[in-house]
Amino acid sequence: METEEGETEPMSLIEVERIAEALVFASSEPVPEAFLSERLPRGTDVGAVMRRLVEAYAPRGVNLIRTGDRWAFRTAADLSFVIRKDENEAKKLSRAALEVLAIIAYHQPVTRAEIEEIRGVQTSKGTLDVLMEAGWVRFRGRRRTPGRPVTLGTTVEFLDHFGLEELRDLPGLEELKGAGLLSGRIPPGFAIPIPQNVDELAEDEDPITQLDLEELGLLTPGGEADE
Structure with missing residues (x-):
């Protein structure tokens, strides 16, 4: 005016x-x-x-x-129970996918090898694909170590879906115990890492390039995105 x-x-x-x-x-x-x-x-x-x-x-x-x-x-x-679930709602995540998602959320930036070391078992490509298709996990960069492994992290969509303002809002040890997600005898010295808000690359990470995306199958040679 x-x-x-x-x-x-x-x-x-x-x-x-x-x-x-x-x-x-x-x-x-x-x-x-x-x-x-x-x-x-x-x-x-x-x-x-x-x-x-x-x-x-x-x-x-x-x-x-x-x-x-x-x-x-x-x-x-408190009103979520009255919202009718879509009949085509995505299937619940498998236990393996939940474990991998939790490790990425708390330990990011993390590589596939580091995820497998924490879990003690191999992680299938299919498990990571499910998390990527859900939009909750992304490729962050390349670790500056031999082999230059890809690092993984969570997305804004992950925060939005789980109602988190930032990664530091993820539950800690006492909250997980109170929710019954950690039961039985907890090993001495067991601790839940404090999640860090790591939107920018860490000092030991390099950015993902177009060649990296082609190698990962996210782009076809020449720069066109795969359908």
Whole structure:
């Protein structure tokens, strides 16, 4: 809105919140804060705006949640039981896939050999394929060691699916015991690693190149993505 002098009238806080709300609602994927910042008035404290919206939606049937640096609307956790499951819902993960996913989540960046060392058994390509197809695991880079093994990590979609804001929100030892996921006698010195937020490559990782993607079967020679 412009004043008589031609100057733009500052937008009210309610209008700013409505725009942020609409941008998140209209997106089929979690919306990055950078995206919101580009579309809200210059100088807007995006974090403050979103925190106010979080409070406004807290008692409602849908909640505004943060996953990493992205925002999305999700059904309130206590109402999930009333949402009818799709008949074509993906099958539950196998125990092997759950174990591999947990190891990647807590130990990333991690290589396939390191996963097998922790589990004590070989990890099939099919297990990793299932996690990749679900969008929860990604190739991160190449480890600077002999053979340059590929490193694996989780994705924003992993955080979103499991309702986590960041990796540090993964349950610790006491939480796992309380949920009954660790039962029986726990070996002395047993510990759950503290997950790190490792979006950027570690010092011993090199970025994935086009040749790497071709080698991994993610791109056909020449740069075209496989169907």
